[in-house]
Amino acid sequence: MSQSPSAPEDEGVSTAVKHALGWLVFGNAVGLYLSVLLLVPSWQVGEWTYGRWVPVHLNVQLYGWTALPLVAWLFSMYEVGRSKSAAWAPAAVWGWSAALAMGALHWLGGETGGKIFLDWKNGALWAFVVALVMLWAVLVMAWKERAGGWTKLKRRVSLGGLVGLAMVPGVIILTASPKTYPPVDHLTGGPTGSSLLGSSLIVVGLMLLLPRVVAGSGKGRAGWGTWAYFGFCWIFFGVAEAVGGTHFDWWQNFSLLLMPPWAWLLARDWKGFSWPRDSRFWRMAMFGWWGLLVLTGYLMYFPWILDRIKFTQGLVAHSHLAMAGFTTSFCALLAVLLTGRRVGGAASVTLWHGAVVVMILTLAAMGWREGAEPSWMLLKPDWREMGLTTRSICGIVMLSVSTGWLINWKTR
Numbered sequence: 001m002s003q004s005p006s007a008p009e010d011e012g013v014s015t016a017v018k019h020a021l022g023w024l025v026f027g028n029a030v031g032l033y034l035s036v037l038l039l040v041p042s043w044q045v046g047e048w049t050y051g052r053w054v055p056v057h058l059n060v061q062l063y064g065w066t067a068l069p070l071v072a073w074l075f076s077m078y079e080v081g082r083s084k085s086a087a088w089a090p091a092a093v094w095g096w097s098a099a100l101a102m103g104a105l106h107w108l109g110g111e112t113g114g115k116i117f118l119d120w121k122n123g124a125l126w127a128f129v130v131a132l133v134m135l136w137a138v139l140v141m142a143w144k145e146r147a148g149g150w151t152k153l154k155r156r157v158s159l160g161g162l163v164g165l166a167m168v169p170g171v172i173i174l175t176a177s178p179k180t181y182p183p184v185d186h187l188t189g190g191p192t193g194s195s196l197l198g199s200s201l202i203v204v205g206l207m208l209l210l211p212r213v214v215a216g217s218g219k220g221r222a223g224w225g226t227w228a229y230f231g232f233c234w235i236f237f238g239v240a241e242a243v244g245g246t247h248f249d250w251w252q253n254f255s256l257l258l259m260p261p262w263a264w265l266l267a268r269d270w271k272g273f274s275w276p277r278d279s280r281f282w283r284m285a286m287f288g289w290w291g292l293l294v295l296t297g298y299l300m301y302f303p304w305i306l307d308r309i310k311f312t313q314g315l316v317a318h319s320h321l322a323m324a325g326f327t328t329s330f331c332a333l334l335a336v337l338l339t340g341r342r343v344g345g346a347a348s349v350t351l352w353h354g355a356v357v358v359m360i361l362t363l364a365a366m367g368w369r370e371g372a373e374p375s376w377m378l379l380k381p382d383w384r385e386m387g388l389t390t391r392s393i394c395g396i397v398m399l400s401v402s403t404g405w406l407i408n409w410k411t412r
């Protein structure tokens, strides 16, 4: 089901990427403001407290910066740009952004379901559901027109994709409801090892799919062993998830031990494809962060580490490793592959990753101390202020770099 990247003039794809970059800039500005509020709490504006800005920062980075490149990918896979529904694709992206903007206003107004990354409630929830349905309708229209010319396999897989996507609005309504609960590790209140494995395997699936759908050419080096291991991981996930447990149970720990081999397996697979030159930096960065993520993610799950850094800045360090490091690299790479245009030059990309590294190391060090002795945050104000200031400086760098990416994208 190999397919050439969308033409640069594909309006739907380029609108989705432009909006994604716009949300990245806004999300970073909010992140920077949050980090400054910790240093100067008097900079709070009215009732828009730190706690109200946090879901804005998180959701804008997830539903804006991370999700919209995936929307662009869907447009490309379903060949929306070559169908009569092409004119509707930018409208679907605008609908998505409008729902997210409405969400931000709701969260700032204190209207939230209270679930992290699933804060959608009332009007904002329904606006997002409408945006999802609109996007789905655009894909269905394109499928009906284009699928006749595709191979049988692509026709079936893409139809399966539409069936799966049709369930997303319902899943969002259900999971955002305060009445439903995900499986949690009862000792930490966090996700179980197996549920972390499940969400990581979705990312592995996307990384197996990406080169097969958008890379220039090549077959990849994932032999039967890789596919069998992928299947085994899913089966283990299903069993461990059904059994449940905590981070003291070997099967929950083993769930995460299944991830580090993917650092090597995926890198080996991707070597079997040929890639556009402009994608090199982001590919290297993505695999660097991916390796770090699966390794540190595994180590962090050991009770003597998890119990120490849970609810400290250490966990915020992990989140930024995952999202500002890995996910950002994945999304930027996707943007480059789908449009054939660069996201940043060598200098700005290096600056971004340098700032993320410094931010993560600072937060991890603070979290480690804080976990041993929470009063350290109060008793050592100089160290605390220095750490928080360092994070703000990194935020200024990241905000400036991402603003440059957006401006270049719009003017080129």
Ligand code: HEM
Pocket (backbone or CB within 6 Å): 027, 028, 029, 031, 032, 033, 034, 035, 054, 057, 058, 061, 065, 315, 316, 319, 320, 323, 324, 327, 328, 391, 392, 394, 395, 396, 398, 399
């Ligand atoms: C300008 C750069 C950034 C700054 C200064 C910044 C700052 C912050 C701050 C202060 C928090 C703590 C919120 C809390 O108290 O719970 C936070 C949390 C978070 N940020 Fe950022 N951020 C930045 C960029 C990003 C990016 C690019 C992403 C994702 C693509 C991201 C994803 C997250 C996530 C997932 C959390 C939740 C952490 C947790 O609760 O474990 N941030 N950020």
